[in-house]
Amino acid sequence: MALKAEIQKSKIASLWKEYKDSSGAVLAEFKIRGDSYKPYRVALERAQNQVAAKGYNVSTASAEDKLYHELLLEAAACHLIEDWKGVVFSEDGKEIEQPYTPENAVKLLSMGDVGISVWLFVKNCAEQIQADADQVQAETLGKLQTSTDGIPETVD
Secondary structure (H helix, E strand, C coil): CCCCCCCCCCCCCEEEEEEECCCCCEEEEEEEECCCCHHHHHHHHHHHHHHHHHCCCHHHCCCCCCCHHHHHHHHHHHHHEEEEECCEEEECCEEEECCCCHHHHHHHHCCHHHHHHHHHHHHHHHHHHHHHHHHHHHHHHCCCCCCCCCCCCCCC
16 A cells, blocks of 8 residues: 655646737737736735734824735736736837836836736736636546545445
8 A cells, every 4th residue: 555646737827818908909918827826825915914914003104115006016016927028118208128027017017007907907817817727627626526434335
């Protein structure tokens, strides 16, 4: 008799998704992880803990403190976005395509209306990617067999 342990492959689900404008033209592509990605979950917990730890005493707020929504945007930028194509930053009239880095992603998601729009797109895609991955896993594993009470059946 031996104890068998299956080596688990990575359960991290990620897909390339096209970010389109209202007319359907592709503006950029994002490689997005499912929202069960552990570092993302940890970042969300830390954001909630910061709010809880600092309490509601507004007189102690400082310039270094971040707003809750800023923490949520940063968590998505650093952990849900894995890569991108076609993201261009415009500065002083110059347009430069930027590679994905967590810092660049935070900049993008912090850019007013476009940042909120991209964050909502990423968040919705991450939820759908995870739901689809969970569905595939459930179908692969199948339904669990009913458990027994450990007493063997007797045949009469």
